[in-house]
Amino acid sequence: MGSANRAKSRRSSGSQKPPLSRDAVLSKALELVDAEGIDALTMRRLGQRLGCDPMSLYRYAESRAALLDGVAELVLDELSIQPGDPDWKVQLRLLAHDFRKLALQHPHVVPLLVTRPLSTPLGMRPLGTLRPLEQILSLLIAAGFEPSDALHVYRAYYGFLYGHILNELQEFIVDPEESEALLRLGLHRLPAKDFPRLRALAPALADYDGSEELDQGLTIRLTGLEAQLARRTG
Amino acid sequence: MGSANRAKSRRSSGSQKPPLSRDAVLSKALELVDAEGIDALTMRRLGQRLGCDPMSLYRYAESRAALLDGVAELVLDELSIQPGDPDWKVQLRLLAHDFRKLALQHPHVVPLLVTRPLSTPLGMRPLGTLRPLEQILSLLIAAGFEPSDALHVYRAYYGFLYGHILNELQEFIVDPEESEALLRLGLHRLPAKDFPRLRALAPALADYDGSEELDQGLTIRLTGLEAQLARRTG
């Protein structure tokens, strides 16, 4: 198709043939999603970017949906728990901030992270998706929680984290310079009679420190959990 | 197309011509999504169900995406705050449980609720989406919070609520009879070396009372917020 496609020689003259592994496919896919959003991830377009036939991709992901799952897994794998850290609370706190950072770096992937597991019964998920769960569980159990309590704690923690991320991303504004103007502009459309509070809060909405808000929420949550733990262990 | 399509007479002999309003379109769309999931909502299929040309739909929603927004809005409209209730805490608690019930009734819509706002700058959202925000804000302000604090409270509250819903739906299992068996089956696939905690917790995962978990989380959250309020008002 191209010009010098016969380049199958050993040293392909510095041209492009990273020989198409699963990771190569997934990371190019991630690139594409990051750059243009989920809908832009098309078999044909991805094939184009990789310089191969769209059909080749099916060797490495058995459908487009599976490919999306792969992308989500790839992103999640960037997270990891340092298993030997001192305090479970600082652990969870660090992890939360890492996750937040990751979400801000790949905002287009967040819908996948949040949405895809809904269609997959828990046991059938890609392992990469379950690893954080397992890690946190053992972290908590090591910290002294009863296993079943650890599950509750995990739910409370992750629920809050997901919720926060979604909230923060919803208010995300691209250009921090013009943000306030844009916001006002957007809100100006609202009928003043029906939305007085919202309009009045426009400036407050404009300067929103997600990191701090996350941290505050975490302290509340974590101290509460710690109290619960103290009560158990006596 | 059909057989007796000439039926345009005043009384259409009990046949079918609910004359295609926006609400008719949206609620049929919701039906379809509830029954078969988001991907099943296709212009052509929806047209078929409504007995009209797919193109007609564009009179009532200017694109498929807009149609999805409409569906989300329609679902959200089923929620409402009784404005005259006694305590803001019981208000928020009731609202949370209503929302949870709604989410369980329309699980396929939840991804829309959670995801669509991410692509729409806050000011440009369909009004139905913003109304809950406004209502909660005025509820909180009426309860004595400073407006900017009300915003924080709203974020904490909704963040938690969204997170909980997502968590609960992820563990949702269709048939409560076989659920445990299925779950074990699913989890059995996990390598025992890598996921010991998770496998051990299978039974605990199986009996998960979402409502109670929600309620517990709410009490923590709400009492925390109340303390904050008391501090402000002195």
Next chain:
DNA sequence: CGGGTAAAGTCTACAGTGTAGATCGGGCGT
């Protein structure tokens, strides 16, 4: 009653999608 106007509904057509199935090519073991 006739005619004009705007809306509501339809038809056709196009570019693009995911993917099943057959086909090709080239490196390996024997």
Next chain:
DNA sequence: ACGCCCGATCTACACTGTAGACTTTACCCG
């Protein structure tokens, strides 16, 4: 040398969203 198999490709099909032209319907005014 042969056969084999696996990765990559090609072709084809059913289906998608939607632009633009067209037809039908409803109604209002003279």
